[in-house]
Amino acid sequence: MAGLISECFDADLCAIFLLEPRSDKLLLEACVGQGAVKGGRLRVGQGISGLAVFHNKTIQVAHMAMDPRAVFLVGEEPSDNSVVAVPFGHGEDLSGVFNLQSRPGRCFVPGEIAMLEGEVGSSIRTLVSAVQTFENMNRRTGELQALNELGQAMNSGLGLDESLELIASLAAEALRAKGSAVRLLVEDGTLALATVVTETDNSFDLLYEQRIAEYVAASGEPIMIDDVRASRDPQAMGSSLACVPLVLEERVVGTLTLFDKIVPLGTERRLFSIDDLDMLFALSSQIAAEIEDIRLTGRLQELVRTEKHQASQLRALYSRSQAFLQSISDALLAVDRDGFVEEINTVGLRILGVEAKKTPQIHIDELVEDKPPLREWLDTGGQFSNRVVTLNTASGKVAAMANLQPIMEGTTGAAGAVLTFREMGEVGRLVNRVIGVQRTYSFEDIIGQSAIMHKTVELARIAASTSSNILIQGETGTGKEVFAQAVHSASAYSEGPFLAVNCAALPRDLIESELFGYVEGAFTGASKKGRLGKFELASGGTLFLDEIGEMPADVQVKLLRVLQEKAIVRVGGDRTIPINCRLIAATNRDLPQAVAEGRFRRDLLYRLNVITIEIPALNERREDIPLFIRRFVHIFAERNGKVVVGVDEPTINKMSQFDWPGNVRELENAVEHAVALVQGRTITVEDLPPHLNAFINDIDGNDRAMTTFEQAQQQADEAQRQLYLEALRGGEGDIQKAANLMGMSRATFYRRLKQFDLNREASNMRYEYHN
Structure with a gap:
């Protein structure tokens, strides 16, 4: 078909893609012509052909190499061919897409497009439908053959397990299902899973299947369900389900469940039909008779647990309990009703420094000091949690955080207790991670x-x-x-x-x-x-x-x-x-x-x-000031997402002459201010806080109408004013806290606020921090 279409329309290549059922994949089914490739797939919406399916309309491109939407399959040489992609199907129900590639620049005329969308698309759709019908007929023939094999299996003389597995497998094959399960009613009336068979690695929800089977067994009526998947993945098992009772002489003896009807290519849903249900009923009576025969011959006794198996289960349970005991990170002690140690895990042995073989001779009060003693807690069946106790270890007394849980025995009181504990050092490390x-x-x-x-x-x-x-x-x-x-x-x-x-x-x-x-x-x-x-x-x-x-x-x-x-x-x-x-x-x-x-x-x-x-003050180690400046510039530039290469040398030199009464914290504040406000890549004097700017300008000899003494006094006053502002910030507007930071009384601090005209700032800070 692809070759004929290519020849009729004088195309270099024709490719036909079919839409994979229940997915967005387009599978390459045929490719004929110059540069043809074998196999390959596209997603719906991918490439020119995928977009044609996505929009359900014909797409024509004159130069593939110039169109960013073009996608080439694995093994396909990129080219500058022209391409036309035509989706086909029934209206919105698409089956696939075919494309024709020709010399660069060629465009199909409207008449050719109409023929491709009409007669050619219809022919491809008809051919695909015929092939699928033929495949369905072959499958039905296979079902009849499988039914014959199932009848032979009924009289094979196999054991119960082998017979049930063969029955489940042949039933799935007969009805083209991906999986099957057989459940049997046991003596206590419960529905036990006897066997489950799948042809893929995927699993299905047996808990859900059990609920369905229990309903079928109780009602005696079959059930068909369209979709029982927990996942929307098209490949997930459980897209459909059919369950029938296994009835013998009007008595339900079990259930037979089939999963996932396998359907012809292009069908979107894997559903079972009424015909499938009729065939299942025909099988169920034969299966029920075989099961009852096996029961009567005593083969069902193989399912009963033997004493040896029970002992093995008990040993496994003990091993699991020991593994649990040793795996917990806390120390654990189990004591009897008299307070003598019965069990202790590895952590407990390590902390206490005792030997495991000697623990049954040790009383809990010898190991743990508490008020009241732990023996009194045992006598009353009391319990506690997060209680600090003192451990008597081989290396001395150790504080620990402990929990005590009594082991109750009916109404007779405590038969013992379990004590878990952790050294306070370990508790501190855990708490430190949080607080x-x-x-x-x-x-x-x-x-x-x-x-x-x-x-x-x-x-x-x-x-x-x-x-x-x-x-x-x-x-x-x-x-x-x-x-x-x-x-x-x-x-x-x-x-x-x-x-x-x-x-x-x-x-x-x-x-x-x-x-x-x-x-x-x-x-x-x-x-x-x-x-x-x-x-x-x-x-x-x-x-x-x-x-x-x-x-x-x-x-x-x-x-x-x-x-x-x-x-x-x-x-x-x-x-x-x-x-x-x-x-x-x-x-x-x-x-x-x-x-x-x-x-x-x-x-x-x-x-x-x-x-x-x-720790020396910053003005005692002025040579370190440039190091701090460079470090803080890097930190705050990165934090603010700005490109700041540093501070110019004259400004660094002047900053190194400042006394920094607030030390490193004040310097950090000044650099953060400068980085936030700088417009260029280098910080200059103009970017610094006002009091620093004034200080540096004074150093540079700005012409001021005041004496040298007055300049120094002004600088000192401004520095002190900033210091008291920092104290207010450090105390979050609280006068007492700020006074404590300055090492002075509350009254003295108030006088300083008045002296430096800071009452308004203090009031604003109190409002800011406490409202």
């Missing part, structure tokens, strides 16, 4: 090439290698927390959590419970389960107490006791809980002066400053 500070800094991240900075970093590295408490001192904005994180990352505690607490930011009446935790009912509004404190959560890691100089006197006393005894007592509790964390404190205050004024405990200072790290 902890992300450790982002190491010593390699600290910026500075000055001699004083090298000396400070070296001291911090040495301190990191110890377990001693560290006090970090420095002005606001010098990077105290950066150093604290770097020390943590380089220490033996680096695998544990890093928790940071700002003592100045916590309300006075909450700081104690925040640090040490509290028990149930400790105060009004307390959680019913109590709460872990930061010391417990930081177990195995580092606790960073920033603004330690702001800690209330009564909390200082309790902190001193914790540092001395390496243990805490929760607010409202009486149990001592051991802790294991490294403490780093930081302040911008003069703590010795605070001690002299009676605002800080001398003995606590001695506990904190075992190693003291003084």
Whole structure:
């Protein structure tokens, strides 16, 4: 046909594509002419032919090489031929598409197009239909042959399993189905799956099939369903289903289900017919008789579980329970009603440091300390969760988070209990993933090439290698927390959590419970389960107490006791809980002066400053200022999606002469301001904040009607004004917090606001942060 069409229309090549059933694929069925290829496929909408099917209209292209819609099949040489693609079928119900390729530039006239769409398309459609009809006749002949084979199989004398598998396979073959399933009614009245056969790797939903089969068995009526797929994939099993009861002497003994009617090419739906159902009924009586015969001869006894199989199942169940016991990440103990250990997993053995063979001789109270003792919990059948207990391990006492669940035995009470626990260090690491500070800094991240900075970093590295408490001192904005994180990352505690607490930011009446935790009912509004404190959560890691100089006197006393005894007592509790964390404190205050004024405990200072790290102010290491500037320019340019190559050298030099009372934080703010406002690729003086711009212009000798002393005074006043503004921002508009940041009283801070005309700004910030 393709060759005849090509010859009649003087074309170089003719290709015929057929639409694959229930898909968007076009399969190449014939290709004749110059450059012909074998096989291949297109998607509907792909290439000129695919677009013709998609739009259901003829498409003609004079030069394929110039048309971006053109697509060439695998093995097809790209060319500049002309092409006309014509879909064929019944109206909207398309069967495929054919195309003709000719010399470049050729266009078919309307009369030729009409003939292609009419007589030629109709001829191809008729031919395809005839071929499909012939194939259907061949399939019916095959069905009759399969029925004959099925009859022979009934008398083959095979066992039940082999017979059912052969019956299911031949039934599917007889009715051209992709799969089949046989279910039998067993003695307890349930419908058991006896066999399932498929001709493909795809599976179908047996749970759904079971529900259908149960309905058919109960009603005695057959069911045909058009589409039972869970997936819309055309290749998914379950596009259609037919299920009939297997009836013997008016008694249902099982069901036979067929899946997916295989149909001729081009048919969109795989549905079973009434003829198929009649044939299934004819088969079902023979199948039911064969099944009953096998039952009467005792072959069905093979399906009954033997004692050996049951024992094997029990062994498998025990193996699974042991695998589960050993696979959980928590330690697990199982004890009997008297409190003696019956089972313990590998994690528990490792934490406690005991031998598995000795565990049956150990009582739970020897391993776990609690108030009341765990034996009392066992006697009452009580349970708890997230309770901190003390473990008596081979290496000493260890705090752990535990859960206790009784094993109840009818109405006689607890037959034992299961205790799971996890070391507090591990709990802290898990909590740190949610509420902890992300450790982002190491010593390699600290910026500075000055001699004083090298000396400070070296001291911090040495301190990191110890377990001693560290006090970090420095002005606001010098990077105290950066150093604290770097020390943590380089220490033996680096695998544990890093928790940071700002003592100045916590309300006075909450700081104690925040640090040490509290028990149930400790105060009004307390959680019913109590709460872990930061010391417990930081177990195995580092606790960073920033603004330690702001800690209330009564909390200082309790902190001193914790540092001395390496243990805490929760607010409202009486149990001592051991802790294991490294403490780093930081302040911008003069703590010795605070001690002299009676605002800080001398003995606590001695506990904190075992190693003291003084971080120099930015104006003490001016040679590092250009490094910070370049680093901040890179960060903020990338964050804002801008191309900024840097700051011009004169501006860098002038910025290095500024005193930076806010240190690195103020410098960072200034660079962010400049990057945000710069219009070009290089930052200049004009892009800096106003107070810096004025300072640099003064350095350049701008003509001003004031003395040198007045200029310096103005610069100092402006710097202080900006410092108080930064304090207000740091305190989020709260006067008390801002005063604490500046290390002065609330009244003094108010006087400074009035002195520098900042009352309006303070009012605006309060409204901004609290509304």
